[in-house]
Each structure stands twice: as C-alpha cells, then as structure tokens.
Amino acid sequence: MATYRPDDVVLGHRPLIVSDVDEVVLEFLTPFKLFLESRQHRLLPRSFRLTGNIVDLQNGEAASEAAVKALLDAFYAAQEQWQRPAALVVNMLAELSAEADIVFLTAMPPRHAAVRRALLDALGLPYPLFASEEPKGPLVERLHGARELPVVFIDDILRNLHSVRDYAPSCLLINLMANAEFRALAPVPDMGIHTVADWADAARLIRAHFGRSTASR
Incomplete structure (x- = not known):
C-alpha cells in the first residue's frame, strides 16, 4: 500500500x-533502548525526553542533540529489524x-x-x-x-x-x-x-x- x-x-x-x-x-522505546545498546549508548529513565537522557557508554556523557538526531535517524532506517x-x-x-x-x-x-x-x-x-x-x-x-x-x-x-x-x-x-x-x-x-x-x-x-x-x- x-x-x-x-x-x-x-x-x-x-x-x-x-x-x-x-x-x-x-x-x-523498548526497541530503541536495545538499538542504543548496540550502538554503545543507553537511554536512562530520568525524565520524559530523549535529549539529555541518552548517554554514551564509553565516556558516560549525555549525547548531544545532533547525536540524538543521528541515532534516531539510524534507528528509523533500520526499524524493520527492531x-x-x-x-x-x-x-x-x-x-x-x-x-x-x-x-x-x-x-x-x-x-x-x-x-x-x-x-x-x-x-x-x-x-x-x-x-x-x-x-x-x-x-x-x-x-x-x-x-x-x-x-x-x-x-x-x-x-x-x-x-x-x-x-x-x-x-x-x-x-x-x-x-x-x-x-x-x-x-x-x-x-x-x-x-x-x-x-x-x-x-x-x-x-x-x-x-x-x-x-x-
């Protein structure tokens, strides 16, 4: 269709x-959390938003707004898998x-x-x-x-x-x-x-x- x-x-x-x-x-959110783990990031349930709550597991820092947007874009491109x-x-x-x-x-x-x-x-x-x-x-x-x-x-x-x-x-x-x-x-x-x-x-x-x-x- x-x-x-x-x-x-x-x-x-x-x-x-x-x-x-x-x-x-x-x-x-459930599959996006799994996707983020596969990209060495983690979504923390600290507040009702993505920016500021996605952290880079390599340095513990919150991902920038641009990085969050790029991660979302990659997730949507692969959504059929997740x-x-x-x-x-x-x-x-x-x-x-x-x-x-x-x-x-x-x-x-x-x-x-x-x-x-x-x-x-x-x-x-x-x-x-x-x-x-x-x-x-x-x-x-x-x-x-x-x-x-x-x-x-x-x-x-x-x-x-x-x-x-x-x-x-x-x-x-x-x-x-x-x-x-x-x-x-x-x-x-x-x-x-x-x-x-x-x-x-x-x-x-x-x-x-x-x-x-x-x-x-």
Missing part, C-alpha cells in the same frame, strides 16, 4: 480513527476497521515513510499512512473536514493531543503509551484527554464514543 498525504486519503461515510504510530501502534506491534493492536484495529476508517499519522521524517509502510504491511497493519513533522491538529482537520461523523485521535504525546483538540474539538482524544517505564514519567493529561492502559481499553472507549455520537445525531 502506498504512503499518503492527507488530501490523498478517501474516507467512507463512517467514523474516523487517526492514530500515531511510535509507542501507540508500534513499540518504540520494532514490533504494541500489545493487542493488530486484532483491535482489525475489529475496529469493520466500523471505522483508520489512518496512521506518524511523526517522523517522510524519507523513512517507505520503510515504515513496508513494516506495517508485514505486521498486518495495512491502513493508510502519512508521515509528517508538522503539527497534527491541522492534519487531522484536513482529514476529517466538516464531516458530521465521530472522529478519534490516539497519541502518546500531549502536545499532539492538544494540537488536535484545538483544530477538531469534537474529537475523542486518547493518550496511549506502550512503554510502562516511561509512561510513569509522562506529564499527567489534562481534562478531556482519556488515558488508557492498552488497546483493549482504547477500543472500549472508541466504541462508546461511536455509540454516543450516533445517538446524538
């Missing part, structure tokens, strides 16, 4: 689920796809999108994907448009959830993060953002939202 831009995605007349990929659909689906996601999305359109919005350099597309397809996650480093709110707004249908957005990072809230205020906002160690360090979501432990919890919330939205029309 191709990699899309927002304007390329053709939606049916049914609800829309937009999901981030790293730490939501694919494990990110990343695996988050717990329950393949079955839950397959079930939800009978009720809703599903689109993946991944915050990564678009040059890595083809590798990610191949990985998602191989894992049984064949839903439209687009990669962008732009704010997510305007992208979700472009996808959903003025449709009077339920829309859901799932992400692990609060600024992305806030961005979507600003541009799609009727959207159900779900905060999901696969790695429990770093989830404990994350900022507490504010009102209107629902935190879930896994995809089973997310699916229950999504179906309830679909039911409420249908009943209100």
Whole structure:
C-alpha cells in the first residue's frame, strides 16, 4: 500500500480513527533502548525526553542533540529489524476497521515513510499512512473536514493531543503509551484527554464514543 498525504486519503461515510504510530501502534522505546545498546549508548529513565537522557557508554556523557538526531535517524532506517506491534493492536484495529476508517499519522521524517509502510504491511497493519513533522491538529482537520461523523485521535504525546483538540474539538482524544517505564514519567493529561492502559481499553472507549455520537445525531 502506498504512503499518503492527507488530501490523498478517501474516507467512507463512517467514523474516523487517526492514530500515531511510535509507542501507540508500534513499540518504540523498548526497541530503541536495545538499538542504543548496540550502538554503545543507553537511554536512562530520568525524565520524559530523549535529549539529555541518552548517554554514551564509553565516556558516560549525555549525547548531544545532533547525536540524538543521528541515532534516531539510524534507528528509523533500520526499524524493520527492531520494532514490533504494541500489545493487542493488530486484532483491535482489525475489529475496529469493520466500523471505522483508520489512518496512521506518524511523526517522523517522510524519507523513512517507505520503510515504515513496508513494516506495517508485514505486521498486518495495512491502513493508510502519512508521515509528517508538522503539527497534527491541522492534519487531522484536513482529514476529517466538516464531516458530521465521530472522529478519534490516539497519541502518546500531549502536545499532539492538544494540537488536535484545538483544530477538531469534537474529537475523542486518547493518550496511549506502550512503554510502562516511561509512561510513569509522562506529564499527567489534562481534562478531556482519556488515558488508557492498552488497546483493549482504547477500543472500549472508541466504541462508546461511536455509540454516543450516533445517538446524538
């Protein structure tokens, strides 16, 4: 399946689920830690950020911002060797796809999108994907448009959830993060953002939202 831009995605007349990929659909932090070890670096769970917490094992110093960016770039180039689906996601999305359109919005350099597309397809996650480093709110707004249908957005990072809230205020906002160690360090979501432990919890919330939205029309 191709990699899309927002304007390329053709939606049916049914609800829309937009999901981030790293730490939501694919494990990110757990395999990234293993990748870093293979590169003589370590990610320390000291705060909810990468820069400042990745240390060089040869000298014990924190990697610079440029070094962190280079490590991330190398990881994304080799993601097929490292990343695996988050717990329950393949079955839950397959079930939800009978009720809703599903689109993946991944915050990564678009040059890595083809590798990610191949990985998602191989894992049984064949839903439209687009990669962008732009704010997510305007992208979700472009996808959903003025449709009077339920829309859901799932992400692990609060600024992305806030961005979507600003541009799609009727959207159900779900905060999901696969790695429990770093989830404990994350900022507490504010009102209107629902935190879930896994995809089973997310699916229950999504179906309830679909039911409420249908009943209100």
